[in-house]
Amino acid sequence: MFVWDKGDLNNEQEQAVIQPESLLLVACPGSGKTRTLTFKIAYELSRLRTNKEFIIAITYTNSAADEIRDRVELLGVNTEQLWIGTIHSFCLEWILKPYHLYLDRLKNGFRIINSYESEEILSELCKPYKNQKITYWDCGIIAKPDNYYLTCLDSSKHNSLKKIIGQYFKILENNNQIDFEQILFLSHDLLRKKPVITKILSNLFPFILIDEYQDTKEIQYHIISYILKASNGSSKILIVGDPNQSIYKSLGGYPIEKKELEDLLGFELIQNNLTKNYRSSERVIEYFEHFKTFENEITSHSPNKDYPSKITFNSNISVDELIDEISKLILFNVNEEGIQPNEICIVAPQWIHLASITRQLMIKMPDFSFDGPGMAPFSRDIENFWYKLSRIILTEPSPYMYVRRLRWSKEILNDLELAGIDVDKLNSKHFLKICNSIEINENDGLAYLEKVFHEVCNQLSIDIKRHPALLEHHNSFFESSRKRIERLIKEGNPFIGEVSNFRKVFKQREGITVSTIHGVKGEEYDTMIGFALLDDYVPHFNDNDGEENSKKLLYVLASRARKNLHLISEKFRSVHSYHAPEGKTPTPHLTKYEYEYDILK
């Protein structure tokens, strides 16, 4: 049985780990959800009775999955019977790949298209609807258990959009392709129609863990419930998250209520809380608690508990002074507060605000490096073979990355085997050695990857033209990456295509982070600087639940900070001579909040 030292977990965390029954764990920011999940996984792995069972952990992102797996391995636990990944990977791996023959739509095989391919098809289909101003951006859909639903809030466009989506689905079907939403919908469909699959899966999975449940979609809850229900109570679940941080409502994510989940599962859940915040000073906690939409207890247990946090709000500067203001704040934090640059994070509500800010900061502060705006210059299609290989090629062979790169190598070898290539004589270590030994002198990122891929194939005597799956993935990877780079260059990132920018995608953070608020979910920094906190962005102008969602965004932003927090609602952004002569106004929640902000000299 897996055991831990007394100080590793607090009492609340330990109770969650040893709880044998199904548990809904409501956790405040910085309360160690990741630590609790890690220990729980290790504990449940050690309780497995046969080598045919798996512990399943569903995370919101692939990098969270990597992080948690690394941590479990660091605890010295064998992770062969752990499966960890996103719900999409789960559905692919455990439902669609093994059972697609049971569905007419998939019986001829299928390929997942990435978001760029999907954008391309939809943009083409939107062209005839130009006078209705319908674009690709209106074509969002959410898969729910009974059907697909449009996300476009302008219902006058719905009739046309339904036609477009209908044509889009037809095109995908004719090409044996499916997109990301269809992964969920078709998996759900399979489980609904074939109870035998749910039975098999429930026998395989005695424990399922779900992280970040506040951003989980209805159909995902249903998929997991089907499996658990089939076990007649013998398979258990731990579902953990923070309802106050549910910021993906527009994509269908919501924190399910205990009763609703119990009805779905057909059995009762225990509910516990994690209330101890190990991250922020008392002052920061007191500040962000104001934005709560869900009542829960939070107490500071942070080493920074008594830190004299500076919390500022500036709504007086104009957009032209923004760079000066942000650089002043950076210098204050580094020089006066002794904060490391890689512990500073700058966020805005939307991507569009970030590219030019990063560029201007790089020019104004040449002594600092900026990681952002976290845009990958190549297509991040996690199912694509060449994307998987690029992760190994673009990361350094450091001791810290060794376990992770070895795991990625294993995935590559599995994929090669699936493609019909004999890899019997190769193991992960050997493959990693081959990748590490390749030296190519090339500055352009895509050209670099193309040459390295060619060399890897050369050394393994693989002719990709003879393997349709590899060739299709190759074309898709390069075509969508090229388009992505073109777009990013047009948006003002002239150097985005350089190999150094490719490498940044997989690097640990080195400089000052620049990101969206959504992008820093789950992260923590000493200092958070937020700008463009303006009405129409926070809340978003077409958000029906803007009041509540804007509170959640401010809650997530502020709760990332350990020490200092600086908020900016700059004037004269999007000036309209008639409607908005002073530009957009500050986020209403900030102007209404009567808080005694600090004034920096």
Ligand SMILES: Nc1ncnc2c1ncn2[C@@H]1O[C@H](COP(=O)(O)OP(=O)(O)OP(=O)(O)O)[C@@H](O)[C@H]1O
């Ligand atoms: N029992 C503990 N003792 C000391 N430090 C802890 C303990 N549990 C967690 N921590 C520390 O608390 C910090 C926050 O943990 P973590 O990032 O897992 O929080 P979280 O609950 O996921 O937060 P959020 O929901 O805000 O993303 C980390 O630095 C972690 O090492």
